[in-house]
Amino acid sequence: AGGNAVVIGGGLLGLEAAEGLRKQGQNKNGMQVSLIQRDDRLMNRQLDITAARLLEAELRSRGLDIFIDAGLDHLTGDDQGRVTGAMLSDGQWLPAECVVVAIGITPNRELGQAAGLEVNRAIVVDETLTSSDSAIHALGECCEFQGNTFGLVEPIWKQVEVLAAHLAGEPTTGYVETPCATKLKVSGVSLYAFGPTEAEPDHDVLTYRDPLQGDYRRLLLHDGRIVGAVLYGDTAMGPWYFEHSLAGTDLGPCRQALLLGAADADALLHEHANPDSPESPVKEAA
Ligand SMILES: Cc1cc2nc3c(=O)[nH]c(=O)nc-3n(C[C@H](O)[C@H](O)[C@H](O)COP(=O)(O)OP(=O)(O)OC[C@H]3O[C@@H](n4cnc5c(N)ncnc54)[C@H](O)[C@@H]3O)c2cc1C
Known part of the structure; x- marks a missing residue:
């Protein structure tokens, strides 16, 4: 009963794990969960700083201890080989009987290397998911396409379709990287994001914020087209933005209504x- 857990990594999976542990702990006289994030914000690959701070405040209010800009120095253990805590780079020690590491994936590229395939961070493939040996294909987390590796199922499902068609001798346009939208699976937190987290100088930035409702929306547009969105709170418009972003729709004509609905x-x-x-x-008379 009770006890302490430390989750290392403030990305999608780390947050889901931390919140899951905290909820489990509620039924067991309160497990205290600490989350260590190396970056300056939670979900740094998906969120801008405003949305990340809103998320952080919500999770803190639920009882998570969150350490931002914090590094793990080492884990401590007892003479039975059981973990006892996490020592942070700043010398702070967090007691823990359970540690979850969720710091992203690093493909074991050695297998591909040993087989004589071209590898970089993972097994390098072309748009038909073919490796440098035309008889060997790779997809999913072990492959690298145009410098990118993969850690979510959506792009991997697309790779599966392309490879299946290719192997069956059916025509295929090949695998193309498309943006993915992110949702966080933490109950009571609505969040939807895609595209870059930071605005480029040539981006047009539209923001809406309602502190009372806890709503925040930020759109990045380029030449009238949505290239990125971060929604926190009311995320109903998320799929609409994403659809028009993929379609490359010029939304200039409805710019003034974009944040409304x-x-x-x-x-x-x-x-x-x-x-x-x-x-x-009906147009208003001039
Ligand atoms: C806790 C957790 C939650 C996640 N939640 C989400 C989510 O909500 N949404 C999302 O999009 N993604 C999520 N992911 C990521 C997603 O699961 C992975 O990106 C996806 O499963 C990768 O697919 P894959 O086929 O490349 O690898 P895997 O699903 O890992 O499958 C690889 C399989 O190959 C087997 N294998 C390994 N080596 C060998 C070998 N030498 N010989 C034979 N078999 C071998 C393994 O046992 C495994 O079964 C989550 C991941 C984790 C860990």
Whole structure:
């Protein structure tokens, strides 16, 4: 009963593990869970600093101890070989009977290397998931395509389809990297994100914030097209943004409604595409 757990890594899986442990602990006289994040924010690969701080505040309010910008120096153990805690780089020691490490994947590339395949961080493949040996294919976390490795199922499912078609001799356009949208599976926290976390100088940044409701939305646009979104709280618009981002829709005509809702934005897009349509909203007299 009770006890302490330390989760190392403040990415998607670390957060899900930490919150899962904390909830388990609730039924066992309170397990205290600490989360160590090396970066300056939680989910640094998906969130901007504002959304990350909102998430952090929510998780802290639930009882998670969160250490940002914190490094693990080493784990401590007893003479039975059991873990007793985590020593941070700043000398702080966190007691723990359970440690979860969720710091991302590092493919074991040695197998590919030993087979004489071209490897970099993982087994290098082309758009048909073929390695440097045309009789050997690789997909999933062990492959590297155009310098990227993979740690989520969505792109891997696409790789499966391409490789299956290729092996069956069916025509395929080949594997193409497409952006993935991220959702966090922590109950009571709604979060949706895709694209870059930071704005580039040529990005148009639209933000909406309602501190009372705990809502935050930030869109990055380039030439009227959405290239990235971070939504915290009300995430209903997430799939709409993602769909239009993938389609490369010029959303200039509905820019002023983009943060408000799909109905308003769609109406303006429709009006722009069909200026004489009777269904278009009545224009206000000048
Ligand atoms: C706790 C956890 C939660 C996750 N949650 C999500 C999520 O919510 N959403 C998401 O998109 N992704 C999630 N992921 C990531 C996702 O599971 C992986 O990206 C995905 O499973 C990778 O698929 P894969 O086939 O490349 O590897 P794996 O699913 O790991 O499959 C590899 C298989 O190969 C076997 N194997 C290994 N070596 C050999 C060998 N030499 N010979 C024969 N067999 C071998 C292994 O035993 C394993 O069964 C999660 C991962 C973890 C660990």
